Amino acid sequence: MIIFIWFIALTTTIPWAIFFDLVVIFSDAPDVQLCIEVWPEPMNGALYFLIANMVFCYILPMILITMCYVLIWIKVWRRNIPTDTKDAQMERMQQKSKVKVVKMLVAVVILFVVSWLPLYVIFARIKLGGDIESWEEEILPIATPIAQWLGASNSCINPILYAFFNKKFRRGFVAIIKSRRCCGRLRYYETVAMMSSSTSMRKSSHFYNNNSSTRKIPFQDNAVSYIYNNTGV
Structure with missing residues (x-):
């Protein structure tokens, strides 16, 4: 699968290596050149952008990501934590x-x-929208780098997003900051263990106080610990 992905990535970018060339932009400044696309037929460049860039690099990944996450959502939503009995608090x-x-x-x-x-809206306008208006010529040099930065930032957003939704990750990060040592692994794990144990004990105590008439302590500890350790709630 990885080889197939790399093959698609290489084949879709080969035309850039072939049809990009240095072009003089201003006749009175021949030393100023820009590397731009020079296609034998302009329609070929528009077709390449539509298929190779728009479809394979944006629309298809968006569809695949959506499908995969929908399947994950269905799997998670149907999953039930194994317990001997049901309880309102555990359900919540x-x-x-x-x-x-x-x-x-x-x-x-x-x-x-x-x-x-x-970024793809800007490229679609340039490739498929015909002649550029004068007001667009003033906006595009500013908007294009911002759109490129925004697209590239997606690569670093996901780890931050996962950390934002994961309480254990946030707790571990706080423990590292409090340890004041970049290599203090033992101190870090001890801090996380103490914080996790304290939180688990509070949850178990609260669960026991609310259900002491119908539950036994060993079952409460096991059930709550299972939910805490496996879901990060």
Whole structure:
């Protein structure tokens, strides 16, 4: 699969290596040249952009990401945590964890679409929209770099997004900051363990106090610990 992805990436970018060339922009300044596309037929350049760039680099990835995350959402939503009995509080904890996962998946798809959309709108206007108006010539030199930066920023948004929706990651990050040491692994793990244990004990105590008449302590600890350790609630 990885080889196939690299093959598609290389084949779709080969025309750029062939049809890009240095072109003199201003006749009175022949030393000023820009590397731009020079196609034998302008229609070929528009067709290449439409198929290779728009379809393979934006529309198709958007469809695949959406389909994969929909399948993940269905899998997560149908999943039930194995327990011996049902409890209202445990149901709420499961539901909260599922909603959090769904929110993260939706946010990933929306950010991908929004991040790359301005750049492809600009390129579509340049390639397929005909002659550029005078007011567009003033806006495009400013808007294009911003759109390129916005699209490239999508590569670093996902890790931040995953951390934002993951309480364990945030707790570990805070522990590293508090340790004041970049290589203090032992201190980091001890801090995380203490924080996790304290939180788990508070949840278990609250669960026991609310359900002491119908539950036994060993089951409460196991059930709540399972939800906490496997869902990050």
